[in-house]
Amino acid sequence: MPELPEVETVRLGLEKATVGMQVLGGEVLYPRTIAHPQSSQAFIQGLQHATFLLWKRRGKYLLSQLSLSANGQTGWLGVHLRMTGQLLWLTQDVPVPKHTRVRLFFGNNCELRFVDQRTFGQMWWVAPQEDPQTIISGLQKLGPEPFSEEFSLKYFSNSLQGRKRSIKSALLDQALVAGVGNIYADEALFMSGISPTTLCHQLRVEQVQRLRTAIIDVLSTSIGVGGTTFSDFRDLKGVNGNYGGMAWVYGRHGQPCRTCGHTIERIKLVGRSTHFCPQCQPES
């Protein structure tokens, strides 16, 4: 599942490829991908002749502001990749695979293609008179961005205080901090020497501080190398990132810990595979 670094990698690719480009037309091959408006036709109509101005990322949401006309009207295109969604920038003559959901056409034979095997991915067209926060309701539930000032030590420790759930489940909660998923939660917990089963209220201040730093570090490192090799993530050109080769624990169960040599273990926590080193991440 794409997490913050993968989505950020896609965003950077979209900025490069589409800003200044005008949508000439498109087609929706799988209507359920369109979360708003209700009709696929209205989605395509809204985007037709719109020009991409910029791409933002909020949590795992991609948001593009589009210019609609010379009189300054703008709208928004929202995309969430969910489990298996992929945005690809290619030419229209590239064969269209089975799981293609939406195609947007541009000049010079270019195309932005949304391919999504598991079909959980979503797209929104937000018209000028509408508010993206209302239409894309998931945006309202997001906690602070990990790189923002709001994700301060004070905010993080206050949010964890008195909570009796495991720190792993807290990190997966997008309302606590936006964009962290299974891979980076496991990696950040290893880097800060915290067992994933530790209950939030048991964490000491210095542990919370280490964890906050580790989250920021692991995410920025992964953005720097273009996302991970986990799952089937591909960037806009279909290229795989390479963070996977550097993982401390994620996907390494049964292999020796890179720090102490103890075997990496895997357990299920809140229904998600959780990887850790029992020696480097002792239970407190």
Ligand SMILES: [Zn+2]
């Ligand atoms: Zn270890």
